[in-house]
Amino acid sequence: xxxxxxxxxxxxxxxxxxxxxxxxLIDYIQKHGQGRWRILPKNAGLKRCGxxxxxxxxxxxxxxxxxxRFSFEEEETIIQLHCVLGNKxxxxxxxxxxxxxxxxxxxxxxxxxxxxxxxxxxPVTHTPRLDLLDLSSILSSSLYHSSQLSxxxxxxxxxxxxxxxxxxxxxxxxxxxxxxDNTCQYLQQNQFDNTLVGNHQFQSSQPIQPSAIYSGxxxxxxxGPIQEIQHCPASSTLSAPFQSEVPQLTRAKMEHLSPxxxxxxxxxxxxxxxxxxxxxxxxxxxxxxxxxxEFDSIDPNSENHVLHSNIEQIPDFSFDxxxxxxxxxxxxxxxxxxxxxxxxSSTEYERxxxxxxxxxxxxxxxxxxxxxxx
DNA sequence: AATCAGTGCAACCGCCGTCCA
DNA sequence: TTGGACGGCGGTTGCACTGAT
Numbered sequence: 001x002x003x004x005x006x007x008x009x010x011x012x013x014x015x016x017x018x019x020x021x022x023x024x025l026i027d028y029i030q031k032h033g034q035g036r037w038r039i040l041p042k043n044a045g046l047k048r049c050g051x052x053x054x055x056x057x058x059x060x061x062x063x064x065x066x067x068x069r070f071s072f073e074e075e076e077t078i079i080q081l082h083c084v085l086g087n088k089x090x091x092x093x094x095x096x097x098x099x100x101x102x103x104x105x106x107x108x109x110x111x112x113x114x115x116x117x118x119x120x121x122x123p124v125t126h127t128p129r130l131d132l133l134d135l136s137s138i139l140s141s142s143l144y145h146s147s148q149l150s151x152x153x154x155x156x157x158x159x160x161x162x163x164x165x166x167x168x169x170x171x172x173x174x175x176x177x178x179x180x181d182n183t184c185q186y187l188q189q190n191q192f193d194n195t196l197v198g199n200h201q202f203q204s205s206q207p208i209q210p211s212a213i214y215s216g217x218x219x220x221x222x223x224g225p226i227q228e229i230q231h232c233p234a235s236s237t238l239s240a241p242f243q244s245e246v247p248q249l250t251r252a253k254m255e256h257l258s259p260x261x262x263x264x265x266x267x268x269x270x271x272x273x274x275x276x277x278x279x280x281x282x283x284x285x286x287x288x289x290x291x292x293x294e295f296d297s298i299d300p301n302s303e304n305h306v307l308h309s310n311i312e313q314i315p316d317f318s319f320d321x322x323x324x325x326x327x328x329x330x331x332x333x334x335x336x337x338x339x340x341x342x343x344x345s346s347t348e349y350e351r352x353x354x355x356x357x358x359x360x361x362x363x364x365x366x367x368x369x370x371x372x373x374x
Numbered sequence: 375a376a377t378c379a380g381t382g383c384a385a386c387c388g389c390c391g392t393c394c395a
Numbered sequence: 396t397t398g399g400a401c402g403g404c405g406g407t408t409g410c411a412c413t414g415a416t
Binding site: 014015016017051052055056059060102103106107109110111 | 381382383384385386387
C-alpha cells in the first residue's frame with residue numbers, strides 16, 4: 001500500500017545513528033547548509049535516506065537544541081498550548097525555543113498525559129471527565145435563566161487555561177457571531193469582560209475548585225461584577241444543535257488558532273500572552289470587541305501586555321468547529337481530581353503529582369516573569 | 375544475581391501540503 | 396493541469412535503561 005518507505009531502498013541503513021554518522025552529517029551541513037535532503041546523504045557519504053538525515057539533524061544534532069529535563073515553565077507552556085492547539089506539536093515547539101516537536105510530543109505522551117490521566121483529567125480535552133455528570137441540566141438552566149454563564153467554562157477550558165486563552169476563544173466566538181445579532185454581541189462582550197473580572201475574583205480570593213464549575217456552581221463563580229443580560233435569548237446565541245451538544249462540549253477545536261499563534265514564533269521577543277489575570281487593561285472595556293488575533297501591538301508600559309487585533313481580520317471560523325467530539329474517557333470525575341489542583345509546590349514529588357500552576361485559576365507571577373511565551 | 379515490567383526517547387512510518395517543471 | 400520531489404507533521408515502534416521483585 002502506498003509508496004514504499006524511502007529507507008527500504010537497498011543499502012540504506014536504519015536504526016540508531018553512530019557518532020561517525022553524526023559527524024559526517026554535521027560536517028556536511030556546516031559546510032553546505034541544510035536542505036536538499038534527498039541528495040545530502042549521497043554527498044555526505046552517508047548510507048541513510050534523506051528523511052532520516054533530516055530527522056536526525058532537526059531532532060538531535062541541531063546546535064540550538066536544548067537538552068535535558070523540561071523546566072516547570074516549559075511544562076506549563078506545553079499544557080496550556082496543548083489545551084488550545086491540541087496535538088500541534090510543531091506549533092507548540094515554536095513557542096519553546098530549543099525544543100523539538102518530537103521531544104515535546106514524547107514528553108507529553110510519557111509524562112504529562114499520564115499525570116493528567118491520574119488526576120482524572122482527560123488529556124485530550126483538558127477537562128475533568130464528565131461522563132457521569134449531568135451537565136445538561138446545569139447548562140440548560142444556565143442558558144435559559146442566567147446571563148452568568150462563562151463561555152470558556154462552557155467550552156470546558158475555563159478552569160485549565162489562563163485568561164488569555166479564554167480570551168482567544170471568546171474572541172473567536174465573538175467574531176463568528178458578531179454579524180448575526182447585535183444583542184449577542186453585547187452578550188459576548190460581557191462574556192469577555194466576565195472572563196477578566198471573573199479571573200480577578202479568582203486571583204484575589206481563594207482559587208475556585210474546578211469541581212465548582214462542574215458541579216453546577218458555575219453561576220456563582222461569576223456573580224457580582226457581571227451585569228444582567230436581558231436582551232439576548234439563548235437561542236440567538238447558541239444554536240439549537242449547539243444546545244443539544246452542550247453536555248458533550250469538551251474541547252474547542254482551536255486548530256484554527258495555529259496560523260495566528262504561529263505569528264508568535266516569528267518574534268524574537270515573544271509578547272507575553274499570559275498577562276496577569278485580573279488586572280484588566282483599561283481599553284478592554286465594556287463594548288470593546290476582544291482584541292484578536294493580529295497582536296499587532298504590545299502595550300510597553302503595562303505589565304499586562306495587551307494584545308491588539310483587528311477582529312475583522314479573523315478568518316471565517318465555523319462556530320461548529322468549536323463543538324467537538326465527546327470525551328473519549330469513561331472514567332467518572334473523582335474527588336482526587338478536584339483537590340489536587342489547589343496544591344502548589346515546587347518539590348519534585350509534587351510536581352510529578354501535577355501541581356502545575358497552569359491548573360490553577362490564578363496564574364503565578366513567575367509565569368509572567370518568564371517572559372512567555374508566545 | 376537474574377528476571378521482568380515499566381519507562382523514556384530516538385527513530386521510523388505514512389500521510390499530506392507545497393513547490394515547480 | 397498534472398505529477399514528482401521535497402519537506403513537514405503526527406502517530407507509532409523498538410530498544411535501552413531502570414527499578415522492583
